[in-house]
Amino acid sequence: MKRELPLLMTAVIGIFMILSFFVPHHLVGVPADYLQQCAVIVVAFGYVLGGANALRVNLEGIARRQPDWPYKLVLVVSLIATVVIGLADGRRWQEPGTASMFLYDRLYSPMQGTMFSLLAFFIASAAFRAFRIRTVEAGLLAAAALIVMLGRVPVGDALTSWLPESIRMSAFQEWIMNIPQNAAKRAILMGAAMGVMATGLRVILGIERSYLGGGD
Amino acid sequence: MNLAALEKLDRRWLFLIVGLLVLGPLLKPLGLPLGTSKPVKMFHDAVAGIPDGAIVLMSCDYDPGAKPEVVPMTRTAFRQLMEKRCRVVITCLWPGGSSLVDQTIESVANEMRAEGHDLVYGRDYVDLGYKAGYEAVMVLMGKGIANAFPQDQRANSTASLPLMRNVRDYSSFAMLVNISSGYPGTKEWVQQVNSRFHLPMVSGCTAVSAPEYYPYLQSGQLKGLLGGMAGAAEYEKLRGEKGAATKGMDAQSLAHAFIALCIIAGNVLQWRKRGARS
Numbered sequence: 001m002k003r004e005l006p007l008l009m010t011a012v013i014g015i016f017m018i019l020s021f022f023v024p025h026h027l028v029g030v031p032a033d034y035l036q037q038c039a040v041i042v043v044a045f046g047y048v049l050g051g052a053n054a055l056r057v058n059l060e061g062i063a064r065r066q067p068d069w070p071y072k073l074v075l076v077v078s079l080i081a082t083v084v085i086g087l088a089d090g091r092r093w094q095e096p097g098t099a100s101m102f103l104y105d106r107l108y109s110p111m112q113g114t115m116f117s118l119l120a121f122f123i124a125s126a127a128f129r130a131f132r133i134r135t136v137e138a139g140l141l142a143a144a145a146l147i148v149m150l151g152r153v154p155v156g157d158a159l160t161s162w163l164p165e166s167i168r169m170s171a172f173q174e175w176i177m178n179i180p181q182n183a184a185k186r187a188i189l190m191g192a193a194m195g196v197m198a199t200g201l202r203v204i205l206g207i208e209r210s211y212l213g214g215g216d
Numbered sequence: 217m218n219l220a221a222l223e224k225l226d227r228r229w230l231f232l233i234v235g236l237l238v239l240g241p242l243l244k245p246l247g248l249p250l251g252t253s254k255p256v257k258m259f260h261d262a263v264a265g266i267p268d269g270a271i272v273l274m275s276c277d278y279d280p281g282a283k284p285e286v287v288p289m290t291r292t293a294f295r296q297l298m299e300k301r302c303r304v305v306i307t308c309l310w311p312g313g314s315s316l317v318d319q320t321i322e323s324v325a326n327e328m329r330a331e332g333h334d335l336v337y338g339r340d341y342v343d344l345g346y347k348a349g350y351e352a353v354m355v356l357m358g359k360g361i362a363n364a365f366p367q368d369q370r371a372n373s374t375a376s377l378p379l380m381r382n383v384r385d386y387s388s389f390a391m392l393v394n395i396s397s398g399y400p401g402t403k404e405w406v407q408q409v410n411s412r413f414h415l416p417m418v419s420g421c422t423a424v425s426a427p428e429y430y431p432y433l434q435s436g437q438l439k440g441l442l443g444g445m446a447g448a449a450e451y452e453k454l455r456g457e458k459g460a461a462t463k464g465m466d467a468q469s470l471a472h473a474f475i476a477l478c479i480i481a482g483n484v485l486q487w488r489k490r491g492a493r494s
Contacts, residue, residue, distance in 0.1 A: 036356050040349035040364075047311070047348065091371050094315050094345075104315050109280035112312070116281045120471055124234045125227040127478035132486055142483070146476050152423070152446050154248035155469035170251055177430055186431045 007206045014204035054079065144180075148173045222485055230478065237474050241466035248466055255433055256450040259440025262418045263296050263393065270390035271303045271383060273415070275405065276320075279312035282397035282422050287320050288461035289420035289448040290395050294324050294341075296455060297393070298333065303379050304341040305389070307365065309353060309400045314346035318369050337370075338377040345369030350400040354408040358386050385413075391439075392417035398425060406432050420447065 013035060020032030058072040066072070085099045093100040133139045150156035151173025160168040202208035266272060274294065278286045297304050306321060308314040321343055325335050335341070344365040347353045356364040361383050362374045374380050382388065392415050396402045402419040406429075410417050416439055419429055423444025432438045442451050445468055448461035 033356070033359050036352050036359075039352040040347070040356060043350065043352065044348040094318065094369060101315065108312065109283070109316065112279060112281040113283060120238065121231045121234050124230045124471075124475050124478050127475045128225075128230060128482045129227075131479045131482060133483050142479060146479065149472045149476055152444070153469040153472050154250050154465055155473050157251060158248050158469075170253070174253060177427065178434070181427055182430045182434055185427055189428075189431060 003209070003212060006212055007209070011204050011206060014200070018204075051079065051083075144176055148176055151176075222481075223489070234471060234474060237470040238467045241470055242463070245463060246466040246469075248469055250449055250453050250462065250465060252450045252454055253447075255430075255441040255443065256447050256454065257440075258433070259418050259420070259442050259447075260296075260451060260454045262391070262416070262439035263293065264300075266297070266300060266302060266390050269301050269303070271305065271379070271388055272297055272391050272393060273307070273386070273389040274304050274393045274395070275307045275309065276313065276317040276395045277309045277401045278316075278395065278397035278422075279310045280316050283316065284460065284464060285422045285445045285448065286395050286397055286420065287316070288445070288459050289442050289451060290317070290320050291324050291459060292448065292451050292455055292457060293393050293395065293420065294321055295328065295457075298324070298328055298335060298340065301340075302390075303339075303382075305361065305379065305383060306341065306343045307357075308346045309350060310397075311346055311348070314343075314369055318343050318345070338372070339379055342374075342377050342379050343369040344374065351404050351408050354400070354404060355412075358409065358413050360385055361388070386415045387413075389415060391415070393420075394418070395420040396425070397422045401425070402429050402432070402438070406437050410437050420451075423447075 016028070017032060017035065020028050023029075055076060058076050061072045062069045062076065082100075082103060085103065086093050089098045089100045092098065095101070131142065133142050147156075147169060150159065151169040151171075156169030156173065165171065199208060203211065274290075274297070276286075276290055294304065306317060308317050321341065325337070325341065329335055337343075344361075345368060347365055349356070353364055362380060365374050368374055368377065386392075386409060392405060392409065394402050394405045394417055396405075396419065402421055402425070405417060405419075409415050417437070418440040419432075419438050420442035421429060421444075423446065426441065426443030426447070429438060429441055433441045442448055445461050445464050448459075449465045452459045452462045
């Protein structure tokens with residue numbers, strides 16, 4: 001029953017949700033709405049579970065004095081402090097001037113910005129050391145990358161300003177984005193969509209069981 | 217030139233050059249001429265084509281990590297909508313983004329109030345804040361907006377806000393303006409809302425996700441697309457504004473040019489090394 005019941009629930013709810021897409025009757029629509037609301041609540045509980053799991057994993061690491069335990073300590077202290085401060089601020093925690101907003105504006109926001117800014121530095125280093133053209137395909141990829149990278153920003157047109165507008169860098173990058181890139185992306189999207197449908201069917205029919213955990 | 221020395225170049229030199237190339241134009245702009253691409257014009261024209269006074273849904277699905285790319289387009293789009301006297305309902309499906317979105321919207325509203333516009337929260341715009349649930353929220357909103365968002369970002373009851381009395385579900389909106397930086401974002405809005413509830417939509421997104429949305433633009437599911445800071449800067453140009461995106465374009469231009477130079481230099485070094493060996 002431990003495996004059969006979740007499989008049955010998945011199959012019944014899955015078929016019902018597909019049915020709700022095609023049958024505009026209240027006997028199907030009302031329960032489908034209820035199930036969607038349940039899904040929203042389950043996702044919200046997922047955050048609580050995620051927080052609890054992060055605490056458990058990191059507290060274990062601190063207790064065992066793993067090599068990176070000071071970082072885990074910072075994470076645990078920050079997590080607890082943010083929750084406690086948020087609870088102390090109450091329902092109006094997102095209003096200007098609260099301690100929660102101070103944490104958001106002065107710590108969370110700059111740290112996230114910093115993380116993404118680092119990409120520019122590492123991409124420059126990787127471009128110099130790792131982007132090696134060894135095959136014709138790699139050469140085509142590099143040429144496309146250079147054209148799109150320069151054509152997307154004003155410097156591309158500034159470098160080719162002596163050419164007619166239709167063959168400037170920005171025109172080339174627009175062609176690459178609209179024709180070859182679009183064709184490849186569309187093929188990937190269609191392939192992925194079919195993959196999602198196949199996986200969905202496998203889950204509903206009980207063939208795919210990895211989401212239950214513990215392997216087949 | 218000593219090839220071995222260049223090959224073993226300390227990467228911190230590259231970091232320093234990137235830092236200077238980004239910082240320099242931010243302090244002293246170069247004023248490189250900016251063009252406008254077709255997807256950006258389509259975005260601008262689609263928003264301009266919304267009937268004055270219509271209700272528009274604006275979903276801002278991002279967090280501070282993508283701030284330089286998506287906040288400028290949020291500002292310009294919100295301003296364009298407000299100038300058309302559209303009434304805007306704002307949502308956010310990213311847990312870390314709702315405060316940033318609220319600050320951004322409120323700063324534009326305050327600027328417009330200072331210019332003499334009569335903007336009132338609850339009547340002209342409403343920020344419904346964050347809701348967990350990703351695609352499930354999108355579908356749930358189709359059954360009733362107040363159903364999915366019983367309270368707004370500022371803890372007011374949604375039903376008590378004058379604007380929300382005219383909002384039932386997606387049929388109440390003239391258009392969806394989605395600004396996103398990943399999942400959930402434009403792709404999910406197209407799949408769950410545009411194709412299911414037939415709500416016309418435009419998208420502004422990070423540069424890295426823009427290529428993924430070109431098929432939707434070509435199929436007409438998206439009426440316009442702003443890709444990254446460049447898209448935001450072009451949009452600002454069309455609107456006659458000089459915002460953060462326009463100011464950042466010189467820095468981005470030089471950084472792109474340097475990265476292109478790094479790719480070329482790295483490969484020239486490799487070819488010369490191979491030539492020397494053979």
